[in-house]
Amino acid sequence: MKMQVDDTMQRNNLVSREELQRQSEELLTALLQAIKKGNFDNVYTDDYAQVNDILSDISVMRARQGFSPRETNRFVLSLKQALCDVLEQEHAGTPEVLYKEILQVNSLLDNLSIIAFETYIKGREDVILRQSDEINEISTPVIRVWEGILALPIIGTLDSSRTQTVMENLLQEIVETGSSIAILDISGVPTVDSMVAQHLIKTVSATRLMGAECIISGIRPEIAQTIVHLGIDLSNIVTKATLASALQVAFARLNLQVRSIDRMAAPLLK
Amino acid sequence: MEKIPILRMGPFLLVTIQVDLYDQLALNLENDLISSISKTGAKGVLIDISALDIVDSFMGRILSNIASMSRLMDAGTVVVGMQPAVAITLVELGLKLHGVYTALTIEKGIALLQQQFTLRTSGQEEDTSSQDE
Amino acid sequence: MSNHTIPIVREQDFILIRSHIQELCAETGMNLINQTKLITAASELVRNILNYAKSGKVMMEIVSINARQGIKLTFTDEGPGIENLQAAMQDGYSTSSGMGLGLPGAKRLVSEFAIQSAPGKGTIVTLIHWKDGH
Numbered sequence: 056m057k058m059q060v061d062d063t064m065q066r067n068n069l070v071s072r073e074e075l076q077r078q079s080e081e082l083l084t085a086l087l088q089a090i091k092k093g094n095f096d097n098v099y100t101d102d103y104a105q106v107n108d109i110l111s112d113i114s115v116m117r118a119r120q121g122f123s124p125r126e127t128n129r130f131v132l133s134l135k136q137a138l139c140d141v142l143e144q145e146h147a148g149t150p151e152v153l154y155k156e157i158l159q160v161n162s163l164l165d166n167l168s169i170i171a172f173e174t175y176i177k178g179r180e181d182v183i184l185r186q187s188d189e190i191n192e193i194s195t196p197v198i199r200v201w202e203g204i205l206a207l208p209i210i211g212t213l214d215s216s217r218t219q220t221v222m223e224n225l226l227q228e229i230v231e232t233g234s235s236i237a238i239l240d241i242s243g244v245p246t247v248d249s250m251v252a253q254h255l256i257k258t259v260s261a262t263r264l265m266g267a268e269c270i271i272s273g274i275r276p277e278i279a280q281t282i283v284h285l286g287i288d289l290s291n292i293v294t295k296a297t298l299a300s301a302l303q304v305a306f307a308r309l310n311l312q313v314r315s316i317d318r319m320a321a322p323l324l325k
Numbered sequence: 326m327e328k329i330p331i332l333r334m335g336p337f338l339l340v341t342i343q344v345d346l347y348d349q350l351a352l353n354l355e356n357d358l359i360s361s362i363s364k365t366g367a368k369g370v371l372i373d374i375s376a377l378d379i380v381d382s383f384m385g386r387i388l389s390n391i392a393s394m395s396r397l398m399d400a401g402t403v404v405v406g407m408q409p410a411v412a413i414t415l416v417e418l419g420l421k422l423h424g425v426y427t428a429l430t431i432e433k434g435i436a437l438l439q440q441q442f443t444l445r446t447s448g449q450e451e452d453t454s455s456q457d458e
Numbered sequence: 459m460s461n462h463t464i465p466i467v468r469e470q471d472f473i474l475i476r477s478h479i480q481e482l483c484a485e486t487g488m489n490l491i492n493q494t495k496l497i498t499a500a501s502e503l504v505r506n507i508l509n510y511a512k513s514g515k516v517m518m519e520i521v522s523i524n525a526r527q528g529i530k531l532t533f534t535d536e537g538p539g540i541e542n543l544q545a546a547m548q549d550g551y552s553t554s555s556g557m558g559l560g561l562p563g564a565k566r567l568v569s570e571f572a573i574q575s576a577p578g579k580g581t582i583v584t585l586i587h588w589k590d591g592h
Contacts (some may be wrong), residue, residue: 180525216592219413223491226409233429257416264412266405266427266434347469378494380478381501382563407580417495418502418563419549441547 069109079130079268086134090163098166101103110167111174127175131168135161191220191295197228204305206298208273218254222261232244235267236305240298242273259292266307270294272301329354330439331361334371337438338362338400339431341373351387358391364396369438371431375406385420392424401426401441403434461519466535472504478518479529486520486527492591496529499564503533503583506560511537511581521586528569528588537579543575 069130085105092102099107110131117127138160146153195217198206207225211217225237239258244251262269272295274282282289295301306313327350332339338361339352358370372388374380380388392402403426415422426441428434464475476497483493500516507514514535521530542547549562561583565571568587573582 177525184525216590219491219591222413222416223409226412229411229429235429235433261409261416264415264422264427265407265409266403266429290407347472349469379497379501381498381505382560383501383505408494410491413491414494414498414567417566418498419566420563 078113082106082113083134085109088207089309098163106167107170110171114171114174114177115181118175119182124172124174124175128168128172128266131164131171136163137186138164191217195221195224197224199228199232199234200238200302201239201305201309201311203232203234203309204236204238204302205229205232206238206240206302208243208298211245213241213244213251213254215254218258222258224263225258226261229262229265229267236274236308237262237267238270238298238301238305240273240301241271241278242275242298244273247278247281247287249285249287252282252285252289256289256292268293270301270304272296272298327353328357331357333365333367334435336367336370336442337369337371337435338365338367339371339379341375343376348383351384355387355391355394359394359398362400367400368442369401369403371403371405371434371438373405373431374411375408377411378408380407380415382418382420385415385418387424388425389423392422392426396424399445401438401445403428403437405429405431405434428432461517462542463515463517466504466507466514466516466533469508472501475500475504475516475518476556479531482518482520482529486529486589488529488589489591490588492587492589495591496531496587497575499585500531501587502560502564503531504536507533507535507537509583511535513578526588526590528586530584530586533583534580539577539579539581540575541577543573547573 077186089102089106097103113130114127117130139157142153142156142160194210195207198208200206205225205228209221213221221239225239228234228238239255241247241255247255259269259271270293271289274294274296291298293301293304295304303313327344329340329342329344329350332341338358340358342354344350361367362370370391372391377384388402388404395402402420404425405428407427426437428437461477464471464478466472466475479497479500480493483496488496504516505532514537516534517532517534519530521528547565561573564583564585568585569592570584570586570588572584573581574583
């Protein structure tokens with residue numbers, strides 16, 4: 056019986072033959088133990104606890120490895136054919152018994168496949184959750200431009216969960232570095248509607264509550280147009296067209312000056 | 326009765342809030358601070374809230390009140406060391422700390438008070454609020 | 459999953475409530491910002507109860523739907539109730555000397571917020587804050 060099942064399942068080539076063999080053996084052993092107890096109906100009882108655990112592990116793993124739902128489910132359903140074949144041989148002479156047993160095996164495996172499917176989906180959801188967290192993290196770097204000056208280039212749309220991450224990262228960095236000026240650069244934000252503007256205003260307000268100043272840079276002409284057309288009031292916030300001019304303001308606030316070195320004096324510095 | 330100590334630092338007063346502020350204690354602080362300003366003729370108040378995990382609308386009102394009252398007595402108010410989580414929460418709550426200035430550290434707070442004091446004495450009145458609306 | 463009810467009679471009761479919420483936050487792994495938002499919202503509601511109903515209680519529990527975990531707080535009082543709920547949920551509306559941010563502010567801080575009240579029938583405020591804050 057084991058042989059048959061393994062054969063059926065080796066059609067998948069996303070995991071190694073040995074791994075697959077091990078998984079199906081594990082599952083089969085557990086399943087046989089459960090069946091011995093004579094319970095064919097309720098897979099949510101303790102008899103099937105081990106089977107369910109193994110099945111869940113396999114399904115979650117497959118979700119992470121990128122198996123399709125069809126492939127994952129076939130792993131379970133392929134048992135059906137194998138078990139039916141065995142039953143057919145055993146009860147060849149008594150069709151009534153065969154029919155009954157096949158029915159039982161069918162419903163049992165259907166239930167198991169539902170469990171596999173449920174955990175597969177859960178595994179996928181976990182993957183998605185983790186990825187969206189990662190995207191949030193990656194897409195909001197805080198750069199220490201200068202002593203006391205932080206810059207935060209925002210790329211992509213600014214929704215409320217993103218704003219929260221931006222605020223968290225920015226404020227934490229302000230505390231850690233003792234920076235008194237933060238520049239939010241929105242050149243990479245495709246559109247600024249009233250929601251996005253609201254999020255920007257919130258970020259600026261929170262920065263101010265901490266005792267730091269926030270400058271918004273990277274206002275493209277079309278963004279300036281939409282801001283005015285939508286009647287969004289940003290007059291309380293220092294805004295600049297480019298990151299460079301925001302930096303200039305920041306330097307001025309910190310009483311710093313950037314000069315080009317006099318060519319005649321330059322050799323002396325070497 | 327529990328009290329929050331008020332320290333004198335030159336022309337300024339320093340209050341470090343380190344305990345959970347329930348309402349009566351916060352109201353006491355307001356009273357004590359205002360009478361200290363009048364007694365000492367302090368020109369500014371620094372309120373260090375770096376140990377506070379929670380600032381709700383009641384606490385926010387106390388801070389605003391202290392700022393407005395000290396202002397009437399010619400003293401500025403700077404809130405120092407607000408935690409990031411508190412700042413984000415206040416913004417979401419919709420609370421504006423009217424008339425309250427903020428600074429990252431006590432040093433920066435003192436510098437801010439000094440700068441305001443110089444501005445006031447030189448006759449140029451500064452803008453009433455650092456908070457946007 | 460534990461659910462816990464604490465009476466609200468004095469200002470200091472908030473300290474107990476808050477430390478219990480902190481425990482629940484640690485259990486669900488809620489981050490500091492969401493924890494701060496939830497506790498601040500709880501603080502607003504405790505104050506509301508003390509100001510208007512004088513006493514009440516809060517039930518605190520962990521809830522989960524699918525893979526999402528959150529903390530649910532149910533504030534109950536048998537006070538005078540709220541006559542005009544719609545107005546009470548608006549910013550700046552206050553019948554006392556407060557800033558009128560209590561109810562609407564608390565609502566903005568948490569994921570889900572529901573209020574039931576009628577004059578003479580007390581008030582029930584239920585709020586849920588999901589671990590991810592949305």
